[in-house]
Amino acid sequence: MSNTPAGWYPQNDGRQRYWDGQQWTEHFAPGTAQQTQAAATPVAAMAGGVASAPRPWFKKKRILIPAGLAGTVIFVSALGAAAGGGATQDSALKSSTSSSAEPTPATKASPAAEVAKPSATPTAKPAAPKAAPKPAGPKIGTKVRDGKFQFVVSKVTCGIKSVGNQYLGTKAQGQFCRVDMSITNIGDEAQTMFADNQTAFDTKGRKFSADSEASIYDDKSEVLFEEINPGNTVKGRVYFDVPKGVKLAKVELHDSLFSGGVEVALTK
Secondary structure: OOOOOOEEEEOOOOEEEEEOOOOEEEEEEEOOHHHHHHHHHHHHHHOOOOOOOOOOHHHOHHHHHHHHHHHHHHHHHHHHHHHHHHHHHHHHHHHHHHHHHOOOOOOOOOHHHHHHOOOOOOOOOOOOOOOOOOOOOOEOOOEEEEOOEEEEEEEEEEEEEEEEOOOOEEEEEEEEEEEEEEEEEOOOOOEEEEHHHOEEEEOOOOEEEOOHHHHHOOOOOOOOEEEEOOOOEEEEEEEEEEOOOOOEEEEEEOOOOOOOOEEEEOOO
């Protein structure tokens, strides 16, 4: 093992060569002829005659430099090919991904198809045939019948506060609506007319029963409890106690408690 320190030392060819402390390296630097001549003997003694010994053919410059260049070119070419192949594969992969991700543009419909396409504007539907108007129901002044009685409603009056006089009478909770009518027995035997069997309805469909007490205090009414013989006609008044402001829409008249009844609209 040499004790010579690492450093640059002049060579016989006029250049300087680097000694790493153990052996000569392949690193050279330019030197002067004086340095070479003055230090030739110390270098040979220091290196044990290595500097003056002829170098093997494979360490000569004319072989090492071209070989190094050739190896470098081959190595760089190999790296370029590998990089190029990877780039090509990446490009192919990206192209394939883009092709699958991008939606295929819709094929434009042919003129014939566009003509056949239904218009966006809805066509007018044919008007539905109008239903035939229902025949008007019985109204004030119309003759109607239920069982053995024929009724004719003559008028309706609302806003009545009380019925009777100052001594004998009754007051409405809201207001009295009075329905004036005539009743004819069209049967072949006597039939009794009861005011309590009659009902009324307002414009909201609410049902009201007759107020028999009001009929008691009306001396012109004959329908509180009146027996009517066949062919006879009586005139009477039926009262209904309804809230203030309410208007009656119709009455349902009965010849008895269990009859079907007949409706009369309280309009002319």
